[in-house]
Amino acid sequence: MFHVIFGLPWLIVLVRFIEPLPWLWSVKTIVAIILLLASQYHLISRISSGSVFSPELPRPAIIAFNFLLGALFLLALFQIALDLVSLMLMAVKGHFPLVPPVLRYIIGGVALALSAIGVGQAIRVPPLKDIEIAIPRLPPAFDGYQLIQLTDLHISRLFPAPWAAAVISKANELDADMIVISGDLIDGDLDHRRADVEPLAKLRARDGVYAIPGNHEYFFDQGAWMAHFKGLGLTMLENAHVVIERQGQRLTLAGVNDLSAARAGSPVSDLPLAIRNAPADAPIILLDHQPMQAERSAAAGVALQLSGHTHGGMIVGFDRLFARANNGFVSGLYQVGAMQLYVNNGTALWPGFALRLGKPSELTRITLRRSD
Numbered sequence: 001m002f003h004v005i006f007g008l009p010w011l012i013v014l015v016r017f018i019e020p021l022p023w024l025w026s027v028k029t030i031v032a033i034i035l036l037l038a039s040q041y042h043l044i045s046r047i048s049s050g051s052v053f054s055p056e057l058p059r060p061a062i063i064a065f066n067f068l069l070g071a072l073f074l075l076a077l078f079q080i081a082l083d084l085v086s087l088m089l090m091a092v093k094g095h096f097p098l099v100p101p102v103l104r105y106i107i108g109g110v111a112l113a114l115s116a117i118g119v120g121q122a123i124r125v126p127p128l129k130d131i132e133i134a135i136p137r138l139p140p141a142f143d144g145y146q147l148i149q150l151t152d153l154h155i156s157r158l159f160p161a162p163w164a165a166a167v168i169s170k171a172n173e174l175d176a177d178m179i180v181i182s183g184d185l186i187d188g189d190l191d192h193r194r195a196d197v198e199p200l201a202k203l204r205a206r207d208g209v210y211a212i213p214g215n216h217e218y219f220f221d222q223g224a225w226m227a228h229f230k231g232l233g234l235t236m237l238e239n240a241h242v243v244i245e246r247q248g249q250r251l252t253l254a255g256v257n258d259l260s261a262a263r264a265g266s267p268v269s270d271l272p273l274a275i276r277n278a279p280a281d282a283p284i285i286l287l288d289h290q291p292m293q294a295e296r297s298a299a300a301g302v303a304l305q306l307s308g309h310t311h312g313g314m315i316v317g318f319d320r321l322f323a324r325a326n327n328g329f330v331s332g333l334y335q336v337g338a339m340q341l342y343v344n345n346g347t348a349l350w351p352g353f354a355l356r357l358g359k360p361s362e363l364t365r366i367t368l369r370r371s372d
Contacts, residue, residue: 006069009076010039016079017108022101038068042352053219054156054188055351062158062351063119070115070355078107118315118355123158125166126347126361128174133333133340134371135283135303139249142368148176148205149364151289151308152346154216155196156187159348165199167347167363172204174365178244179205181234182308182344183214183258183289187351190224201232207244210235212255214289214309216350218264237287239270241278250282254302258289269293271300291329291343298339305341306366312345316358331359342366 013035018028037044044065045055055062082099090096135142148171155164171179185200186193203209211234217225226236235242237255244251256269271293275284283303288294291307298305312331313319323330326343334341345362 006039006042006072009072010035012076012079013072016083017075017104020099021104035068035072038065038072041065041069045352051188051219052352053216053350054192056157056188056192059157059160062354063123066122066158066351066354067115067119069353070118071111073355074114075108075111078111082107114357115355118357121356121360122314122349122354123163124361125163125170126363128170129362129364130367131333131342131364132367132369133304133342134369135340136338136371137281137283137303138368138370139246139251139282140370141246141249142244142251143370145246145251145368146174146176146178147285147306147366147368148174148179149182149306149342149344149366150179150347151182151306151344152184152214152311152349153181154184154187154348154350155193156351158351158354159196161196161199163348164196165202168199168202170363172202176205176365178207178253179203179209180253180287180306181209181211182287182306183212184216184308184346185211185214185229186220186225187216189220190228194228197228197232200229200234203233208235208242209233210237210242210253210255210287212237212287212289213258213261215258215260218258218260218266222261222264222266237274239267239274241274241284243279243282250279252278252282252284253287254278254284255287259293271296271302275300275302290326291341292325292327294327294329294334294336294339294341297341298337302339304368305336305339306344307341308344308346310343310346311349311356312343312359314349314353314356314359319359 042052045052049056086097241252241254254274256274262268286302286305288307290309310322310330313322319330329343
């Protein structure tokens with residue numbers, strides 16, 4: 001599917017950008033072939049690696065593919081915008097205006113530069129983002145309680161063990177009360193990723209490290225991964241909860257399976273099961289990979305939901321499309337009834353389209369505050 005989707009931008013660039021340029025046909029052919037290969041990155045991944053979700057290519061090759069694919073995508077957008085302006089001018093002047101080659105060179109250069117910046121932003125170790133969230137009925141003992149939220153790590157050839165180790169080290173240095181991972185920890189099967197996920201075993205927090213599966217875990221033998229994550233010291237909250245106690249006061253942390261579980265033949269997301277027998281006096285923090293069911297969570301009495309999945313929309317402007325696919329929730333803090341929802345931009349993102357422009361990755365420290 002993805003190779004078909006990205007074939008359309010290639011056709012636009014071929015016909016409307018490359019063909020009118022005053023280049024030798026040999027040069028045009030070479031550029032067209034390079035961009036065609038970039039547009040078929042996902043097909044190449046499927047053929048070479050068996051999956052579009054986990055390209056098992058050398059990391060420099062994955063970076064190069066993402067750079068070229070991003071440039072192709074941006075160039076197609078710029079070309080469409082240029083053609084729309086030309087059509088408006090034609091309506092005024094009565095003829096289609098001539099586009100000078102220098103203008104095409106400028107928009108081509110801008111597309112290349114933005115793609116390079118976007119890939120660099122996507123693959124970096126994310127900066128710290130500090131937020132405070134007020135929770136109704138938060139017990140006094142938990143006022144100032146700090147959680148680190150990691151999400152959408154997508155540990156893979158693009159985000160390998162050294163990257164994961166740097167993220168884990170940065171998280172541990174913050175000395176938080178709790179670390180949570182709200183899904184999509186990996187891309188790839190256990191045989192390919194075993195060494196890359198090893199740094200997860202070094203995560204440390206006073207009240208523990210908790211995680212839930214995201215949709216990508218279900219692409220790669222979710223059962224084997226859950227067992228392996230538990231072996232690394234992560235507490236997996238699969239439709240389950242734990243109760244954290246401080247000075248005789250309590251806070252509930254719950255987690256649910258991803259919405260895609262049913263398609264994989266796994267237990268479905270079950271919030272009533274996850275919070276069954278949770279203490280009535282303890283506010284509930286819920287880990288749910290996808291934010292789209294936030295209204296359900298609010299109706300169930302959840303105080304705070306932490307989600308990921310959207311990658312923040314990745315590119316300014318396109319976040320609106322991502323929001324439409326996620327019931328309006330794409331990035332940042334939302335008030336949903338009496339519940340707060342925080343949608344994290346992601347620690348990393350899927351290596352199939354690693355581009356961020358104006359929607360930065362984040363390593364998030366959340367400080368809980370009492371709401372009177």
